[in-house]
Amino acid sequence: MPKRGAIALVTTATALVLLLSFKTPSEALPAGSTGGSPAALAQAGPPAASLAPAPTPAPADGSGATAAPVATASPGATATTNGTIAGSVVQTRYGPVQVRVTIQGGRITDAQAIQLPSDHPRSVELSRYAGSVLRSDVLAAQSAQVDLVSGATYTSVAYLQSLQAALDAAHS
């Protein structure tokens, strides 16, 4: 998802938002993280022209997670390191999780998981097709360049922690 444009003009704008409570979890937040983690995640390093305003505090009862934008689009230069920065490797019981962010012109333009726990192979099942109208083919493993990817993403506390580490590294 490249963003290009004249230095003096904002020709594209991107916003990366972390919403911490949008879907049912596949694993629960670790104990004690509801208060600490959301606040930490909402801070995207020292204030800079391209970063979000101060995070809203987590609820006092710690029962939920508030979120604030990690970064918003703004023109202007910052002290942020441009380029691709990897976050720390966070170990989960299923394996390692590591996120890499790409920063251009002081804005986050991409975030990708570069390490995810691998699945155990599943047993093969016979399938029947609902009707001959369906097309079918073997499953490919393409590496094409795309603008966007759709798929059930692995979004977990570990992912968000690694993402935050990458952002911290970018602003240190």
Added chain:
Amino acid sequence: MGTVVTIDVRDPAVDPAVLDVAVAYLHDVEARFSTYRADGEVSRLGRGELREDECSADVRHVLALSEELRRTSDGHFDIRRHRADGVLDPSGLVKGWSIEEASLLLEAGGARNYAINAGGDIIARGEPEPGRAWRVGIRHPRITDRLAATLWVRDLAVATSGSYERGEHIRTPLTGRAPRELLSLTVIGPSLTWADAYATAGFSMGLAGLAWVAGHPGYGAYGITADERVTWTPALDGLLA
């Protein structure tokens, strides 16, 4: 769990403040609909502290959509039976609906060429650069940095339900057991609200879900099966790259 939402506007004349409006809206929706906010409307509704008619217009709207989808999916989509603990959970419909609402805010601000990706639920409008459509990949279910397929998308929504994540997080309300025939189901069509909902319901139907999705005019489906083949409805023939 957390969802990362990326908003990418390519129109040079759109004020970045327009994105702030969309972001603020998404946080507001999260507060009202999240089942992890004890003080949110949906949580209070689920505990019986609120009646439906006391809820905000948006919540009532989502509940009405959920009920309609429950009927047309023969119970495969049921916001009262998705979770094992029986907690009311409309998140299968709220995510697509709220992103679609956010896209309308972008358009109200003049955006015509933009894409939103909310954890794999996508709206792609116009063109990323003059002369070509948005290129959308469908994630490979086993190899994390590979794609199963690539689509050319212009003015369409794309939503995927699947079992990529550790553990089966989609339970079929009718049997209670996790579905086995599909690893993932991707739905493409004009509205992300419905693409998201149809993907959730269709996935739980297994292979029959593809034909069920295709029965809705304007919507196509792409499924990755448990024996690692891919199958798709004819409507996608012109979109697959």
